[in-house]
Amino acid sequence: MIRIPFDEVHRVLTGVLLALGFEPARAQLSARLFAESTRDGVHSHGINRFPRFVQQIRDRVVDIHASPELVATCGAVERWNGRRGPGNLNAHSSMQRAIALCRENGIGCVALANTSHWMRGGSYGWQAAEAGVIGICWTNTQPNLPPWGATKPLVGNNPLVIAVPRAAGPVVLDIAMSQFSFGAVESYRLRGEQLPVDGGFDTGGVLTRDPAAIEASGRMIPIGYWKGSGLALILDLVAALLSGGSATHQIPTDPILETGLSQVFLALDLPSIDKNGIAEEVSRRVVESLRAGGQTVRYPGEQTLRLRRENLELGIPVDPRIWQKVQTL
Amino acid sequence: MIRIPFDEVHRVLTGVLLALGFEPARAQLSARLFAESTRDGVHSHGINRFPRFVQQIRDRVVDIHASPELVATCGAVERWNGRRGPGNLNAHSSMQRAIALCRENGIGCVALANTSHWMRGGSYGWQAAEAGVIGICWTNTQPNLPPWGATKPLVGNNPLVIAVPRAAGPVVLDIAMSQFSFGAVESYRLRGEQLPVDGGFDTGGVLTRDPAAIEASGRMIPIGYWKGSGLALILDLVAALLSGGSATHQIPTDPILETGLSQVFLALDLPSIDKNGIAEEVSRRVVESLRAGGQTVRYPGEQTLRLRRENLELGIPVDPRIWQKVQTL
Numbered sequence: 001m002i003r004i005p006f007d008e009v010h011r012v013l014t015g016v017l018l019a020l021g022f023e024p025a026r027a028q029l030s031a032r033l034f035a036e037s038t039r040d041g042v043h044s045h046g047i048n049r050f051p052r053f054v055q056q057i058r059d060r061v062v063d064i065h066a067s068p069e070l071v072a073t074c075g076a077v078e079r080w081n082g083r084r085g086p087g088n089l090n091a092h093s094s095m096q097r098a099i100a101l102c103r104e105n106g107i108g109c110v111a112l113a114n115t116s117h118w119m120r121g122g123s124y125g126w127q128a129a130e131a132g133v134i135g136i137c138w139t140n141t142q143p144n145l146p147p148w149g150a151t152k153p154l155v156g157n158n159p160l161v162i163a164v165p166r167a168a169g170p171v172v173l174d175i176a177m178s179q180f181s182f183g184a185v186e187s188y189r190l191r192g193e194q195l196p197v198d199g200g201f202d203t204g205g206v207l208t209r210d211p212a213a214i215e216a217s218g219r220m221i222p223i224g225y226w227k228g229s230g231l232a233l234i235l236d237l238v239a240a241l242l243s244g245g246s247a248t249h250q251i252p253t254d255p256i257l258e259t260g261l262s263q264v265f266l267a268l269d270l271p272s273i274d275k276n277g278i279a280e281e282v283s284r285r286v287v288e289s290l291r292a293g294g295q296t297v298r299y300p301g302e303q304t305l306r307l308r309r310e311n312l313e314l315g316i317p318v319d320p321r322i323w324q325k326v327q328t329l
Numbered sequence: 330m331i332r333i334p335f336d337e338v339h340r341v342l343t344g345v346l347l348a349l350g351f352e353p354a355r356a357q358l359s360a361r362l363f364a365e366s367t368r369d370g371v372h373s374h375g376i377n378r379f380p381r382f383v384q385q386i387r388d389r390v391v392d393i394h395a396s397p398e399l400v401a402t403c404g405a406v407e408r409w410n411g412r413r414g415p416g417n418l419n420a421h422s423s424m425q426r427a428i429a430l431c432r433e434n435g436i437g438c439v440a441l442a443n444t445s446h447w448m449r450g451g452s453y454g455w456q457a458a459e460a461g462v463i464g465i466c467w468t469n470t471q472p473n474l475p476p477w478g479a480t481k482p483l484v485g486n487n488p489l490v491i492a493v494p495r496a497a498g499p500v501v502l503d504i505a506m507s508q509f510s511f512g513a514v515e516s517y518r519l520r521g522e523q524l525p526v527d528g529g530f531d532t533g534g535v536l537t538r539d540p541a542a543i544e545a546s547g548r549m550i551p552i553g554y555w556k557g558s559g560l561a562l563i564l565d566l567v568a569a570l571l572s573g574g575s576a577t578h579q580i581p582t583d584p585i586l587e588t589g590l591s592q593v594f595l596a597l598d599l600p601s602i603d604k605n606g607i608a609e610e611v612s613r614r615v616v617e618s619l620r621a622g623g624q625t626v627r628y629p630g631e632q633t634l635r636l637r638r639e640n641l642e643l644g645i646p647v648d649p650r651i652w653q654k655v656q657t658l
Contacts, residue, residue: 074601075435076405106404107438109597134567150624162563164570173563175556197536197554198527207526224552225526227504230629234491234502237615238463241493241599241608249618266595268438270570272403279570286566289578295479300559 002323003315010035013050016329020057022064026089033088037120039316041307044183045120048322052256053086053119054329061259062086062116068093071113071244076105079244082115084259091118091137092127094265099131102267110265113245117141117258122174122304124265125163129170134268135163140236142251142258145178146219148229151205153218155232156248157181158239163301165270166283172301177232178220185211185220239264331652332644339364342379345658349386351393355418362417366449368645370636373512374449377651381585382415382448383658390588391415391445397422400442400573405434408573411444413588420447420466421456423594428460431596439594442574446470446587451503451633453594454492458499463597464492469565471580471587474507475548477558480534482547484561485577486510487568492630494599495612501630506561507549514540514549568593 013031018024034053038046056062066085070078078097082090094110101108118124118139128135141156157178164171180188180199188195189211198207200214200221207221208214222228240247245262252258270279290297311317342360347353363382367375385391395414399407407426411419423439430437447453447468457464470485486507493500509517509528517524518540527536529543529550536550543549551557569576574591581587599608619626640646 072602072604073435074598075431075433077435077597077602079602079604104404105434105436106402106406107434107436109436111602134570147619147624147626149626150619152622152624154619154621154624154626160560162560162567164563164566171563171566173559175553175560179553179556223554223556224504224508227508227552229626230502231489231491231504233615233619234493234500234629237493237500237612238491238597240611240615241463242597242602244603244605244607247611247615247618249615249621268406268567268571269403273401273406273408273440273571274573275401275408276573278573282569282576283566286562286569286576286578289576290476290479290483290562292483292578293481295481295483297476297478297483297558300563 001317002320004318004323005315006035006039006312009038009047009316009318012327013047016054016326020054020064026064026086029092030086030089033092033119033123037123038318039308039311040304041311042120042122044181047318047326049119050326051329055256056116056259059256061257068112076101076107077109077111077242079242080110080112082112084114084116087116087118087261088123090115091124091263091265094263095124095127095135095137095267098265098267099128099133102133102269106269106272108267109242111239111242111244112263112265113243115261115263117261118263120174121159121161122172125161125172125174126170128267129163129165129172132165132271134165134270135161136266137161137264138235138239139261139263140239140248140251141261142253142255143248145222145232147233148222148226151219154249155229156236158232158235158248160235164283167280168284169305170301171283171287171299172304174300175223177222177228177235179223180220182220185214189215330646331649333647333652334644335364335368335641338367338376338645338647341656342376345383345655349383349393355393355415358421359415359418362421362448362452366452367647368637368640369633370640371449371451373510376647376655378448379655380658384585385445385588388585390586397441405430405436406438406440406571408571409439409441411441413443413445416445416447416590417452419444420453420592420594423592424453424456424464424466424596427464427594427596428457428462431462431598435598435601437596438571440568440571441592441594442572444590444592446590447592449503450488450490451501454490454501454503455499457596458492458494458501461494461600463494463599464490465595466490466593467564467568468590468592469568469577469580470590471582471584472577474551474561476562477551477555480548483578484558485565487561487564487577489564493612496609497613498634499630500612500616500628501633503629504552506551506557506564508552509549514543518544
């Protein structure tokens with residue numbers, strides 16, 4: 001790994017997007033979201049994913065000039081068409097709109113159809129939290145996870161994000177419905193390590209920690225087995241119903257062709273609801289309660305903040321092969 | 330097990346509540362919610378739980394005359410104080426209010442503080458779905474689950490419910506954040522069976538399927554390990570922040586004293602958002618997609634509906650000792 005300053009990563013990615021024809025402000029924002037995910041340690045949906053994003057643009061799966069279009073309004077709920085624009089720009093714009101709706105209505109909901117991969121879901125949680133509101137969002141995906149009781153991938157891993165603002169650092173949960181990502185399983189195999197807990201089935205249908213055995217069967221497990229399986233299904237259903245867009249079973253399984261996704265963005269105006277102004281104190285106590293009796297439990301987002309500070313100071317660690325590849329895109 | 334007709338179960342439970350001093354309509358509704366949970370196979374939060382509910386009333390932990398009181402309004406979000414009234418009546422009233430709010434605003438949110446155990450969370454999901462809207466609700470609980478990385482129960486198992494209306498039978502997810510409930514672990518032990526998957530740690534800190542070993546350590550695991558741990562924490566935090574009520578670490582750990590809970594009820598007006606009227610068709614296709622390639626995967630709520638029909642026809646199976654106990658309460 002080499003360390004590259006954040007601004008340099010941002011500048012190089014912006015340059016690639018400008019060369020592809022992005023409008024300047026959109027290139028800046030999309031590149032910033034990729035750079036920030038990398039800065040926060042989520043390389044899989046940061047710089048490591050950037051070449052595939054560029055490929056999707058070159059293959060015209062993603063339309064760099066498309067912005068979301070308002071389709072229908074029902075009070076504090078809006079339905080938008082993402083028009084297969086860049087997934088991170090569409091998601092950012094949708095959360096921004098949900099935040100505006102919640103300022104007026106206490107709560108706001110944007111359902112976005114026909115969008116592309118949003119990359120790191122947590123980005124839109126941080127976006128809400130940094131605006132001082134509670135953010136909840138999720139996306140469906142291509143079918144990549146066998147539901148409990150099946151051997152074939154019929155549901156998506158449908159990441160779910162919940163974010164709470166906090167002066168000392170937001171609490172941001174960003175979890176996919178599979179116990180591990182394919183990328184994580186591959187990393188364990190390449191390091192010659194077993195997974196820390198069961199991550200899927202082997203070809204004989206036995207739960208295993210062996211990454212190679214799971215890759216061979218293709219049978220990842222949902223978090224909590226039947227529970228995460230049901231949660232993945234219903235998140236998909238709600239996203240498709242609210243957005244009027246595609247459900248997982250309608251989304252192409254080729255990773256390069258993955259588009260037409262459905263997403264939901266909810267924002268809750270915490271400052272207005274927190275009439276007595278005790279939100280900071282409540283959050284502090286809840287986080288502290290995790291340290292009771294000398295226990296050391298991290299809250300969601302804690303690790304992110306630590307990594308972010310380190311990487312802003314020392315530079316973002318980047319695989320030199322990826323860095324070289326990105327510079328020649 | 331003996332089988333008792335639904336109406337008979339409802340009548341007997343109503344009689345007990347009337348004798349305790351409930352107003353007639355409130356006795357009817359509270360008893361109906363207990364009877365319906367039992368009818369749907371959720372005995373643990375139906376009739377089997379009824380004696381403890383009565384105990385909480387006798388111990389004045391639950392105030393049978395208290396109704397929720399509106400504390401603050403912020404657009405489509407309302408904050409209510411449950412005043413330690415009966416948890417199922419408070420939750421039912423809160424979801425009803427969220428449904429009314431969503432009819433006006435597309436989306437509605439009720440945050441309820443200072444309430445008692447809502448019994449079966451799924452009841453309020455079915456309530457929303459039967460009203461034709463999407464319902465999402467969750468509750469915090471007393472600390473009963475060690476978060477990932479801890480040995481002591483510092484978070485709650487904080488059940489999460491998501492429900493989608495559907496003519497052929499709603500899709501209703503009702504999941505606690507622990508892989509198994511204490512009741513389920515006990516049942517496996519009494520039957521001399523191992524859990525189907527790891528459910529906790531033994532006293533040596535090794536993951537195990539042995540129910541007795543988990544009971545000995547008290548170390549249940551969250552669904553998806555670190556993922557469910559984070560989800561439990563943030564659901565608690567959001568419930569406490571929105572309701573202005575207690576977080577898990579402030580809730581008494583004695584099961585009889587468990588009250589002062591915080592809950593969130595969200596409703597989304599699907600009929601108004603579904604401008605093109607394709608919701609039924611989308612739901613049908615998503616459910617059917619689970620059968621692709623001869624797979625047999627149940628959707629959340631499917632089993633409930635099957636059991637409900639069977640129990641309405643044949644009578645509700647009730648443990649004769651419980652039935653006798655309830656009749657003498």
